[in-house]
Amino acid sequence: MGKPTGFMEYKREKTKEQPPQVRIKSWNEYSTRLSDEALQTQGARCMDCGTPFCHMGIEIRGTAAGCPIQNVIPEWNDLVYKGQWKEALDRLHMTNNFPEFTGRVCPAPCEGSCTLGINEPAVAIKSIERSIIDKGFENNWITPRIPESRTGQKVAVVGSGPAGLAAADQLNQLGHTVTVYERADRVGGLLMYGIPNMKLEKEVIDRRVNLLRQEGIDFVLNTEIGKDISAQELKAQYDAVILCIGAQKQRALRIEGSEAEGVHLAMDYLTGVTKSLLDSNFNDGNAIDVKGKDVIVIGGGDTGADCVATAIRQKCRSVYQFGKHPQLPATRTDDTPWPQDPNVYKLDYAYEEVEAVQGKDPREYCIQTKKIVADKNGHVKELHTIQMEKILGDDGFYFFKELPGTEKVWPAQYVFVAIGFEGVEKSLPEAFGVNVTNNRIKASLRDFETNVPGVFAAGDARRGQSLVVWAIKEGRAVAANVDAFLATKVK
Template identity: 60%
Template sequence: MGKLTGFLDYDRKKPKERSPRDRLRDWKEYQLGWSEETLKEQGARCMDCSTPYCHIGVEFNQSSFGCPLHNLIPEWNDLVYRGQWKDALERLLKTNNFPEWTGRVCPAPCEGSCTVALNGSAVAIKNIEKSIIDKGFEEGWIVPLPPEKRTGRQVAIIGSGPAGLAAADQLNKAGHWVTVFEREDRIGGLLMYGIPNMKLEKTSVDRRVSLLRQEGIMFQVNMEVGKDITMNELQEKYDAVIVCTGATKQRDIVMDGREAKGIHFAMDYLTLSTKHLLDSSVALPDEMSAKGKNVIVIGGGDTGADCVATAVRQGCKSIVQFGKHPKLPSKRSGNNPWPEQPNVFELSYAYKEAKAEFGADPRQYAILTQRFITDEKGRLVALETLEVEKVTDEEGNIVTREIPGTEKIWPVDMVLIAIGFEGPEREILDHMGLQCTYRGTVKAKYGQYTTNIDGVFAAGDVRRGQSLIVWAINEGREAARECDRYLMGATVLS
């Protein structure tokens, strides 16, 4: 695969990006493409490693090894190296319905499991993937392909995130009539409103949805199950239902002053900011805008980073992001071996932008918020923090210990809570009558996706909890396969 000595002859190149200062003036994607020659060289770095861990797609010890979609990575790397782009696109689409999204926002566990990464830099799999699909659209190779025959069976899919859309795409290919129900005003789930435009331009979501619509999939927006339509009505009209509503219940902070004006959930903030960007008639109230404010983001993950990038573009006065964990090492630690996803320090797009604007990385590590401070009108004016450290207790467990005397008061006008998600919203699951696990996720076995209700399946984050886009697509595809088997007695889907 690739050039036999490619991983020795060529160094890994970093993805090209627009200048942080330039891109802060707009909301367009920050990533740029490579030349075809550079892409060939990067594809050539894929070695003939016999056992390509990049696409094994398993989980162990709360970490992903390789691509859950089992993408044929060495094959399309080799085809890119040889300039056979159309064949590379064909290989890519065999396993991934939406590479234009994974190539932009997936954290790339495939690269963490790349064999070249054992003693060097991984093959630039994610950027090659993005380049293949983008070229496919540019060249006009991707066109609507509606099924030649219809089975007459009808399937309802609740939720239009990556799991729901993947299931819809697969079932439509199998010839079933598919209708996707979405409670928001646009299709895409968190792809549309949970990820900022500069990280994933919404034109790429609209383009794919338009393609799916031309292939025969029907979409109904502003339709919330339990309010606008009941589960009983869906079961009466459709032969099967797949629940892909995600894990959208945001985790909250319980402490003094939480009710202060000026504290918001990150996803509420990101959603409204994107709605306003896409439709100027949608107001962005002053209390939900970061303009002219001292902003603190609580939570050190990707959603927090997206809040940083959004707040800087809105013209915040200052920006700080709190994380409860220590700063990550520059290289893999001993307890994070290959082929696990490497937990190493990176300066992602948002932090480069904040650094360009304010002169420093906005992240503060190993810090916990203790209380929110308000004025006499209940408005947020400050918060108090305490530093912490990781220590080993008498039983050998690693625990978090507070460091006395490290209290600090931070002036702040706006706080964004980005500490993850508790799981699915329980109200809709109760309305459907679905049994849940102790974690609040829908009880449905991986690989089968059947719930306690005949003909009702569950896939994606609603079943597994908050996870990666590639796992959502994986589950959507597999749930479609099992749904097809249920409807037809056998399945044509892989």
């Protein structure tokens, strides 16, 4: 690369972040990019790898290793080091339709597979990626790309999350006429309503969507296929249909007392807060407000962390997040060897913020909620828990053993359930007559076509809940296969 000894001379530098006590007073993004000079230095840390693993994009034991969309990371790191930002942007857009999304919300499996990360902090790939795209917009290097001609063939994309948007973008650039249908009132799917504003400001999504509109894509909002328009009508109007409806059926908590008032699914909470913020800056009173309340989040993942960060901004009295697994190790273990994701303990943004307010990390590990107790009015007042031990059984599988004597009662007026997603909501696949297996739309990875000719599926709806980069990868792949399918229909 540009400076072969850079990885020995420079240390990793984090993206600038507002102090936790400051940023919790705002719903704006809490991080800003480094100076151009600092980013060039970070680009210089990229090693002259014989085989760069950062963009291999495979799954190992069910988790991503390297970048699933095969971003040519060493090339744009080198260009940033040399100060060739526009050329770096061109390289970035070769593989990634929406770097402004991935540069903000992707957990960066590329960094887990960075060769430098074997014994040093990895190259700051995610920070560099975000800076390239943001600089591109600031300098007006990103302008509408209007297709020179149209094929006369029409494609409907159902769902406007990252998979649907990527598919629409690719097909539009190939000259097909694309219409995206979205049942919500704004474009973006979980990017819009599932990820809080402080991680991804919605102006960032709107900016890209406006660009896609200028390029010729039509967006039809507040429209639910199967209800407002039948599946049969859609199939009759379009030459191909792509289902990118996500895997948004949330997993419910099924324990004693879970029906109490004040117990909500996490995505309902996050969606309501974001929508109220965007609609009226909370003046409409439509968001769940936990100000002055004790909050428990059940589920140890990223969605739960976003609930924690949202609650602390609403000035809750206390907030804790329950997870069933033990605390992750501080360093990579033999169970997660390079180039796998290291899966180590991190103090992410939400936990930093709560620690600054409450004095401790809000996460509770190896904890099981046994029941929820309501007051005389039916509103949740407390949770009863017990600690567990994770044990490796003789059969090679782990199981959890409850530890008598560790019972505890937690005060709570709100409980948010963030224990994952069961899969696709089945009403729309049933309307199209497509097969659903294991709560996923059955579509071949070879061509993404369902059992119904001309109807395709991609993203979380096909593969299950996953990362934004996998969604973009699937959106690009289904677009290529739909284009091939449409070519067979040309007379």
